[in-house]
Amino acid sequence: MLPELRVLYFEDLEVGLSETLSKTIASSDVVGFAEITGDRNPIHLSEHFAARTPFGTRIAHGLYTAGLISAVLGTRLPGPGAVYISQTLNFRAPVRIGDVVDVTVTVAELMPERRRARLACRCSVGGETVLDGEALVKVPTKAEADPLANRTERAQG
């Protein structure tokens, strides 16, 4: 999943605006996440260990799946320049190697006075919700992102 970057400024957002990206979870993703974070829980890395858990097989780290939400926020909605403030997460069902995770974020509320957007986040596999929660992000306005362009517009206008 390497989507094209799209910048949406605060004034471009409206409640209900939504974006979905999909990612197939590879074993190398899970191994890589274990390496970069140090979370070597064998439920993610060892088939032998995972076979004796209720899941029956290795599962992805919850925070790896959550990271896919961050990818949508940071690349598509709102996109580059968005700053995470908070994120709630409910891990409702496991994600297994080979699963295709559909990640959807939807603008739920806009708070113009502080340029905050609240977004509903849902990850699903085959239509089943595996993770949901809410993100709060700070979103640049066009003027904040490009103050020179704004000054030029005013001078011309």
Ligand SMILES: C[C@@H](O)CC(=O)SCCNC(=O)CCNC(=O)[C@H](O)C(C)(C)COP(=O)(O)OP(=O)(O)OC[C@H]1O[C@@H](n2cnc3c(N)ncnc32)[C@H](O)[C@@H]1OP(=O)(O)O
């Ligand atoms: C630390 C790391 O190394 C480890 C990881 O990252 S593990 C990977 C991330 N976690 C997961 O993949 C777990 C996914 N979730 C599940 O498989 C299940 O939710 C569960 C096994 C954790 C819980 O299942 P269970 O104990 O069977 O619970 P029930 O389905 O019987 O539900 C009982 C009520 O609790 C509510 N509920 C269950 N899970 C969650 C949740 N994650 N968040 C919020 N609420 C949850 C469920 O809705 C039921 O509520 P009700 O009102 O009784 O209907």
